[in-house]
Amino acid sequence: MNIPNDLYYTENHEWISIEGKEAVVGITEHAQEELGDIVFVELPSVEEELDQFEEFGVIESVKAVSDVFMPVSGIVVEVNDDLMDEPEKINEDPFGSGWLIKVEFKDKGELDELMDSTEYEAFLEEE
Amino acid sequence: MKKTALYDAHLDLDAKIIDFGGWEMPVQYSSIIEEHKAVRNQAGIFDVSHMGEIMISGKQAKDLVQRLITNNAAKLTKGQIVYTPICYEDGGIVDDLLVYKLDIDKFLLVVNASNTTKDLRWVKKNAEVFEDVKVEDKTDYYSLIALQGPISREIINPLLEDDISDLKFYNFINTNIAGVEAIVSRTGYTGELGFEIYLDSENAVEVWEALIEEGKDKGLKPAGLGARDTLRLEKALCLYGNDIDESTNPLEAGLGWTVKFDKDGFNGKEKLEQIKEEGIQKKLVGFIMSERGIPRHGYEIVIDNEVVGEVTSGSYSPTLDENIGMAYIDKEYVKKDTEIKIRIRKREVKARIVETPFI
Numbered sequence: 001m002n003i004p005n006d007l008y009y010t011e012n013h014e015w016i017s018i019e020g021k022e023a024v025v026g027i028t029e030h031a032q033e034e035l036g037d038i039v040f041v042e043l044p045s046v047e048e049e050l051d052q053f054e055e056f057g058v059i060e061s062v063k064a065v066s067d068v069f070m071p072v073s074g075i076v077v078e079v080n081d082d083l084m085d086e087p088e089k090i091n092e093d094p095f096g097s098g099w100l101i102k103v104e105f106k107d108k109g110e111l112d113e114l115m116d117s118t119e120y121e122a123f124l125e126e127e
Numbered sequence: 128m129k130k131t132a133l134y135d136a137h138l139d140l141d142a143k144i145i146d147f148g149g150w151e152m153p154v155q156y157s158s159i160i161e162e163h164k165a166v167r168n169q170a171g172i173f174d175v176s177h178m179g180e181i182m183i184s185g186k187q188a189k190d191l192v193q194r195l196i197t198n199n200a201a202k203l204t205k206g207q208i209v210y211t212p213i214c215y216e217d218g219g220i221v222d223d224l225l226v227y228k229l230d231i232d233k234f235l236l237v238v239n240a241s242n243t244t245k246d247l248r249w250v251k252k253n254a255e256v257f258e259d260v261k262v263e264d265k266t267d268y269y270s271l272i273a274l275q276g277p278i279s280r281e282i283i284n285p286l287l288e289d290d291i292s293d294l295k296f297y298n299f300i301n302t303n304i305a306g307v308e309a310i311v312s313r314t315g316y317t318g319e320l321g322f323e324i325y326l327d328s329e330n331a332v333e334v335w336e337a338l339i340e341e342g343k344d345k346g347l348k349p350a351g352l353g354a355r356d357t358l359r360l361e362k363a364l365c366l367y368g369n370d371i372d373e374s375t376n377p378l379e380a381g382l383g384w385t386v387k388f389d390k391d392g393f394n395g396k397e398k399l400e401q402i403k404e405e406g407i408q409k410k411l412v413g414f415i416m417s418e419r420g421i422p423r424h425g426y427e428i429v430i431d432n433e434v435v436g437e438v439t440s441g442s443y444s445p446t447l448d449e450n451i452g453m454a455y456i457d458k459e460y461v462k463k464d465t466e467i468k469i470r471i472r473k474r475e476v477k478a479r480i481v482e483t484p485f486i
Contacts, residue, residue, distance in 0.1 A: 036143070061159075062445075
C-alpha cells in the first residue's frame with residue numbers, strides 16, 4: 001500500500017500536503033481502493049471557507065456515496081476541474097493527478113490532530 | 128453469515144466480499160466497470176449460489192404453483208421455465224422468481240436470497256390446503272453458477288455432454304458439465320446470451336474452475352454482485368427490495384405481462400383485477416440524467432416543486448457512459464421525454480424519462 005511519508009492523514013482517509021501557506025487535499029490509495037471505480041465527484045467552489053473536519057465534497061463510485069472532509073480549516077483556492085470529466089484519475093493516481101482541492105490554511109497547529117504516514121499505516125492495520 | 132461453496136475460490140481471485148442478504152458474497156474482483164464490460168463484450172462468470180431453491184413435488188405440485196404465481200405454469204412442458212411474481216392477496220409482491228418444470232409433478236422455484244426464508248414460510252402456508260404436495264428447501268444443496276455474455280455458449284459447450292446450441296431462452300436440460308450432473312438453463316439477469324448452472328454444491332468448485340480455464344483465453348472474467356446490478360439495471364430488470372416489494376404490485380412495476388387474469392384462483396387475482404379496472408396510481412419508469420449527478424435508491428422526484436415519485440434504482444451506466452435510474456412516478460406525469468428533477472442532496476438535478484430497456 002502506497003503511503004507517502006511527506007503527507008498528513010485523517011481517520012477518514014484524506015491526505016494533505018503542505019507547501020508554505022497552501023495545502024493540497026486528496027483521498028488515499030486505501031480510500032480509492034475501498035470505493036472502487038469512481039464515477040462522480042462534487043467539489044466546493046473557489047473562495048469557499050471551510051472548517052477543519054467539515055464536509056467539503058462527495059465522491060461516488062459505482063456502488064457507494066462517500067463524503068470527504070477537510071483535514072484543516074481554510075479557504076479553497078483551486079479545484080481539480082479535470083475530475084469532472086475524468087473522476088477515474090482518483091483511482092489511477094490518488095496522490096498525484098487525482099488531487100481534489102487546494103486550500104490556503106492559517107492554523108498550522110491543526111496538523112497536530114492529523115496522523116503522519118507511520119501513524120496512518122498503523123491505523124490502517126487496526127481498521 | 129453464510130458462505131457459498133465457492134467462497135475460497137473468490138478469495139483466491141482477490142474478490143472484495145460484502146454481506147448480501149446474510150451471505151458473504153463477492154461484490155467485485157477487479158473493477159465493476161471492467162467486469163460489466165466483459166459481460167457485454169465477451170463473458171463473465173458469477174457465483175449466485177445465495178439464491179434460494181424451493182422444490183415443490185407431489186400430485187398437487189402444479190396446483191400449488193398455480194395458486195402461488197401470477198403467471199401461468201399450466202402450459203410448461205418438462206424443461207421449460209417461467210418468470211413470475213408471487214403476490215399476497217392485496218396484490219403486493221412477495222417475491223419475483225423463476226419456476227422450473229423438472230417433471231410432471233416436480234417444480235423448482237428459484238427465489239431471491241434475501242427472501243428465501245419468507246418465501247418458504249409463504250409457500251408452506253399455501254401448501255396447507257393441498258393434500259399431496261411436498262415443499263423442500265434445496266438452497267444448501269444447489270450451487271448456482273451464471274455464465275453470461277455473447278461468447279458464453281462457446282465457453283460452456285466444450286464442457287457439456289449434450290450440445291446446447293439449440294437450447295432456447297427460458298429452457299433447460301439435465302446434462303453433465305465437466306463430468307458432473309447439472310441443470311443447465313438458458314437464463315440470466317444481464318440481458319445477454321447466458322446460462323445458469325445448478326449443481327450439487329460438492330461439485331461447485333470443480334465446475335467453476337473448469338469454466339474459468341475454458342474461458343480464460345477468450346476474455347472471460349469473474350464478475351461480482353456489483354456488475355450484476357449495473358448489468359440488470361441497463362436492461363431495466365427489476366430488483367426485489369429496490370424496484371419491487373410488498374408495497375408495490377406487478378401492474379405498476381411494468382410486470383403486467385406476467386399476470387394472467389384468464390387463469391383461475393391465484394393469490395392476489397381479485398385485488399389485481401380491481402387495480403387494473405381502476406387504473407394504477409404510479410408507474411415504474413426509466414430515466415437518464417441530463418445534468419451531473421447519480422440517482423440512488425430513495426431519492427425524491429420533483430416536478431414544479433412537487434414530489435411526484437421516488438428513485439428505486441440508479442447508477443452510472445458503463446455501456447452508455449451516462450447516469451441512469453428507475454423510479455415510481457405518479458401516473459399523470461409518465462410520458463416519454465418528460466423532464467423531471469431528482470433531489471440529490473441539496474440540489475435538484477434534471478433528468479428525462481426514457482423508454483426501457485436503456486440499451
